[in-house]
Amino acid sequence: MVVTKKRTKMDIKVIATDMDGTLLDPKGQLDLPRLEKILDKLDQRGIRFVIATGNEVHRMRQLLEHLAERVVLVVANGARIFENDELLQAQTWDDAMVDRALEHFKGRECQDQFVVTCMNGGFVKEGTVFTELDKFMTPEMIEKLYRRMNFVDEFDSSLFGGVLKMSMVVGEERSDAVLQEINDLFDGHVRAVSSGYGCIDILQDGIHKAWGLEELLKRWNLKPEQIMAFGDSENDIEMLELAGISYAMENAEESVKEVATKVAPANSQAGVYQVLENWLEKGE
DSSP, X not given: OOOOOOOOTTTOXXXXXXXXXXXSOTTSOOOHHHHHHHHHHHHHTTOEEEEEOSSOHHHHHHHHGGGGGGXXXXXXXXXXXXXXXXXXXXXXXXXXXXXXXXXXXTTOXXXXXXXXXXXXXXXXXXXXXXXXXXXTSOHHHHHHHHHHSEEESSOOGGGTSSEEEEEEEOOHHHHHHHHHHHHHHTTTXXXXXXXXXXXXXXXXXXXXXXXXXXXXXXXXXXXXXXXXXXXXXXXXXXXXXXXXXXXXXXXXXXXXXXXXXXXXXXXXXXXXXXXXXXXXXXXX
């Protein structure tokens, strides 16, 4: 007879959460006092808190403010990992693949709001206007993003210092067609995934949020079953499949709900906070 051990709250040693559409509210903001109370309780139990996001580290530090040093950041969909505000690891693209991608998208960089995220920051073509950001970011955050971007006349790989990912904003109505186009083009060496709100991330094959988490598990000598994870978009699927307990948000894409073990209330209802507060208090 097989006996299934009931998982207790003490078995979980890592909380991993996406940001946009998950931990952030629909305007792209955090409830910092509420999050700080949760982090205090997790610290008391020796449980690490990981933010796994397609975003880069600068926006995460702005959002988290004084809490940034208390969380581990897996950014650019796993391509960079920061702990205690220190870069632990970075995975950059092969130069030939960078040149191939830049050549393919030449002429449509502004239309598709093409961003190259690199070790040296984010690069966009002069004249690019981001049209979808107001769906998930405050005007203040949008202004900071524009200031942070490097606007250039032409993309030049010598500027980048190593590419972490590329991304586009094509709108939800074009998203499926563009995903197919990119995934057909690169023969599996590079893959495109939806990151929500009509945004697409273009990643090295094998680099995703779960890869970043697996690297952390090795450092911490922990197992995937000891992760509780939260997500809402296609770029969260590997992370949710890896975790012992996985929550898709109520507002998640259907493909995400299919792989998760549970559904959390929507991000508009502070679903991640609710689940963690109940779990910390009652173990459920």
